[in-house]
Amino acid sequence: MYVAHLSLTDFRSYPQVELPLDPGITALVGPNGQGKTNLVEAIGYVATLGSHRVPSDAALVRAGATRAVVRTRVIRELDPGSPRATLVEIEVTPGKANRARVNGGSPGRARDVLGILRTVLFAPEDLSLVKGDPDGRRRFLDDLLVQITPRIAGVVADYDRVLRQRSALLKSAGAAMRGGRSGADLRTLDVWDAKLAQTGAQLVVARRDLVTDLAPRVAQAYEQVSSGQGEAVITYKASLDGVLGEEASAEPATTELVEAQLLEAMGRLRGKEIERGVSLVGPHRDDLVLTLGGLPAKGYASHGESWSYALALRLASYALLSDDTSAADWGPDGEPVLILDDVFAELDTRRRDRLAELVAPARQVLITAAVPGDVPEPLAGGRVDVMSGEVARVL
Numbered sequence: 001m002y003v004a005h006l007s008l009t010d011f012r013s014y015p016q017v018e019l020p021l022d023p024g025i026t027a028l029v030g031p032n033g034q035g036k037t038n039l040v041e042a043i044g045y046v047a048t049l050g051s052h053r054v055p056s057d058a059a060l061v062r063a064g065a066t067r068a069v070v071r072t073r074v075i076r077e078l079d080p081g082s083p084r085a086t087l088v089e090i091e092v093t094p095g096k097a098n099r100a101r102v103n104g105g106s107p108g109r110a111r112d113v114l115g116i117l118r119t120v121l122f123a124p125e126d127l128s129l130v131k132g133d134p135d136g137r138r139r140f141l142d143d144l145l146v147q148i149t150p151r152i153a154g155v156v157a158d159y160d161r162v163l164r165q166r167s168a169l170l171k172s173a174g175a176a177m178r179g180g181r182s183g184a185d186l187r188t189l190d191v192w193d194a195k196l197a198q199t200g201a202q203l204v205v206a207r208r209d210l211v212t213d214l215a216p217r218v219a220q221a222y223e224q225v226s227s228g229q230g231e232a233v234i235t236y237k238a239s240l241d242g243v244l245g246e247e248a249s250a251e252p253a254t255t256e257l258v259e260a261q262l263l264e265a266m267g268r269l270r271g272k273e274i275e276r277g278v279s280l281v282g283p284h285r286d287d288l289v290l291t292l293g294g295l296p297a298k299g300y301a302s303h304g305e306s307w308s309y310a311l312a313l314r315l316a317s318y319a320l321l322s323d324d325t326s327a328a329d330w331g332p333d334g335e336p337v338l339i340l341d342d343v344f345a346e347l348d349t350r351r352r353d354r355l356a357e358l359v360a361p362a363r364q365v366l367i368t369a370a371v372p373g374d375v376p377e378p379l380a381g382g383r384v385d386v387m388s389g390e391v392a393r394v395l
């Protein structure tokens, strides 16, 4: 698939901009702060309903405006030689539920457009996948899951809601106990335990399966990027195992089994959870463990190795999505749009050339760079200059 057109209204620095795009390679080039990343961020938003730079939507709306609109025309080839265009329009209104329209139809839930466009975006922020806290790695897994199986977005949203409500209840149960009262809160807690176990189990199983599929691709991508220096191994570490012991994940992870395990773990932790007012077990406490040559990447890997690892995670995601022939909701041609935001300036020449070689054959690659010379020769395809909110194709 590829994006044939991007149109933005009041998104980031752009009051209005139109950007026609071709398949193949496009480098968006211009000095710092001119709006290159804003363009690719918008394309990534259509695929994931999130920004790779900020956790909430507020900064995406142009200062002074109340809502932003992102429109893309996505082309997907259902059969060779028969491309189909889908127009996706998302209205971003911070503080309210975002709305989306497909092919000019009536507005619906934004979540319903997930699966139409797939992207894999690699950016300097990805270094935190290796060096940062587990929440970034959990989001990495969930974003990828949603691109493969869009309905998982509903499970993630349900889990977050249940988690918030259960935590509130744990706090009030703790306060009641300290005040010498008990009763109603504990009975209600049983209901929320069941809900947390039910939605949490779906997420844990989906993530574990995803990591199983991703692991060999990460190992291969790391080897390619680093020219065979060090073995990259990824594993899913469930917080359940910390409560029930490693044998909890020894059996094949069916949803029913994990649901029962989560319930048992919550039962064991109840006193502690009430005391602390937080949910201590479940996918919100899990992690994706990254090791390099048998050592944890976080804390041991060098800066360059951490970069290669982050890149390997993205290239592996790209390979997985490209190989996934179920291709979300509407047929084949699921190869995602590959976005490389500001990355070449950060890589040494060897890694730069290696990356260029690996991504050059992709269906559509969008690159941002402040200096044209940072874009390696094999990727010097189409160029768009970005300057003061204007975009101009360089012929």
Ligand SMILES: Nc1ncnc2c1ncn2[C@@H]1O[C@H](COP(=O)(O)OP(=O)(O)OP(=O)(O)O)[C@@H](O)[C@H]1O
Pocket: 011, 012, 013, 014, 030, 031, 032, 033, 034, 035, 036, 037, 038, 039, 058, 059, 060, 061, 062, 063, 342, 368, 369, 370
């Ligand atoms: N919500 C917003 N409203 C108005 N302007 C914004 C908003 N968010 C970001 N900007 C502006 O957008 C510009 C940054 O754009 P962007 O990050 O796309 O730059 P860039 O061309 O990728 O730069 P660099 O090469 O430094 O990465 C900044 O000038 C910033 O002030």
